[in-house]
Amino acid sequence: MKHYNIPIFVPHLGCPHDCVFCNQVKITGLSTDVTPESAETIIFEHLNTLPENADVEVAFFGGSFTGIPVDVQKSLLETAYKYVLSGEISGIRLSTRPDYISEDILIMLKSYGVTTIELGVQSMSNDVLIANERGHTDTDVINACTLIKKYGFTLGVQMMTGMYRSDVKADINTAKRLIALEPDIVRIYPTIVIENTKLCRLYESGAYTPPTLDDTVDLCAKLYKMFTENGITIIRMGLQSTDLINENAEFIAGPYSSCFGELVLSRIERDKLENMAKMSKDKKLTVYVPPCDISKTVGHKRENIRYIKEKYDIDIEVKSNEFA
Numbered sequence: 451m452k453h454y455n456i457p458i459f460v461p462h463l464g465c466p467h468d469c470v471f472c473n474q475v476k477i478t479g480l481s482t483d484v485t486p487e488s489a490e491t492i493i494f495e496h497l498n499t500l501p502e503n504a505d506v507e508v509a510f511f512g513g514s515f516t517g518i519p520v521d522v523q524k525s526l527l528e529t530a531y532k533y534v535l536s537g538e539i540s541g542i543r544l545s546t547r548p549d550y551i552s553e554d555i556l557i558m559l560k561s562y563g564v565t566t567i568e569l570g571v572q573s574m575s576n577d578v579l580i581a582n583e584r585g586h587t588d589t590d591v592i593n594a595c596t597l598i599k600k601y602g603f604t605l606g607v608q609m610m611t612g613m614y615r616s617d618v619k620a621d622i623n624t625a626k627r628l629i630a631l632e633p634d635i636v637r638i639y640p641t642i643v644i645e646n647t648k649l650c651r652l653y654e655s656g657a658y659t660p661p662t663l664d665d666t667v668d669l670c671a672k673l674y675k676m677f678t679e680n681g682i683t684i685i686r687m688g689l690q691s692t693d694l695i696n697e698n699a700e701f702i703a704g705p706y707s708s709c710f711g712e713l714v715l716s717r718i719e720r721d722k723l724e725n726m727a728k729m730s731k732d733k734k735l736t737v738y739v740p741p742c743d744i745s746k747t748v749g750h751k752r753e754n755i756r757y758i759k760e761k762y763d764i765d766i767e768v769k770s771n772e773f774a
């Protein structure tokens with residue numbers, strides 16, 4: 451059965467935190483302008499466009515759902531829960547910060563049919579978390595993940611690569627520590643510099659240099675393998691219109707590509723080709739792959755084929771294995 455999310459973006463109208471990569475204006479508390487009425491309209495309109503036998507969840511995205519006032523959380527959840535009770539949707543998912551999770555919050559979320567909670571972890575290095583002014587620690591992450599699993603929710607975690615004062619070793623260590631917490635799903639976001647942020651000022655002063663797109667693709671290919679080899683599903687690599695930044699943010703610098711996830715999957719295929727090339731005595735290799743894997747094996751603009759030719763002087767031909 452095909453799965454669909456009905457996304458309801460719950461923007462933070464101000465946030466008490468001050469993450470250096472975010473352009474949210476800091477004020478004293480979280481709030482949102484999403485109302486039960488607007489949520490109802492979004493759910494109703496989406497349900498009318500989806501196939502009847504689809505598996506549908508309502509997804510409250512926006513980063514810090516459990517930080518908004520409890521009465522607002524409850525009124526939004528009540529709206530979605532009506533559709534859980536009527537059988538029109540199978541559950542509710544939301545994203546929040548590790549320090550906004552407690553037993554009381556989880557009991558409340560459970561009572562409204564929430565099935566999946568995604569945590570914005572970003573890093574498991576306290577030095578990196580402090581340098582980026584995240585306002586939570588690795589212990590908050592461990593406690594939140596443990597509680598979320600104890601209460602039987604599907605656990606999602608989100609990590610960032612290339613943060614200020616982080617490096618490849620720290621990012622890989624973050625992945626290792628997240629794997630140990632046994633999440634079900636992961637999102638990986640490379641850090642980008644957007645205007646009107648502290649990170650932008652650090653970038654302009656020379657204190658922060660974002661990793662290149664190529665290095666970031668390499669790193670994310672490693673992370674992808676680490677998570678998937680441990681049975682953890684990666685549901686997103688690379689930035690979308692996001693809960694990290696305001697929608698109208700101006701991109702300044704960093705490893706951004708609109709097809710970032712495809713670049714990573716293609717890099718994994720390039721690594722496989724490279725292993726074959728290292729062992730090959732022939733100057734021509736024919737590689738058979740499933741039809742759906744041909745384009746990522748060849749690479750964007752035949753990048754992988756060119757790379758092997760330049761580095762090993764081997765011509766690679768990629769063919770479908772369907773009739774091989």
Ligand code: SF4
Binds near residue numbers: 473547584
């Ligand atoms: S990233 Fe999230 S928690 Fe951090 S300042 Fe922005 S809105 Fe607040």
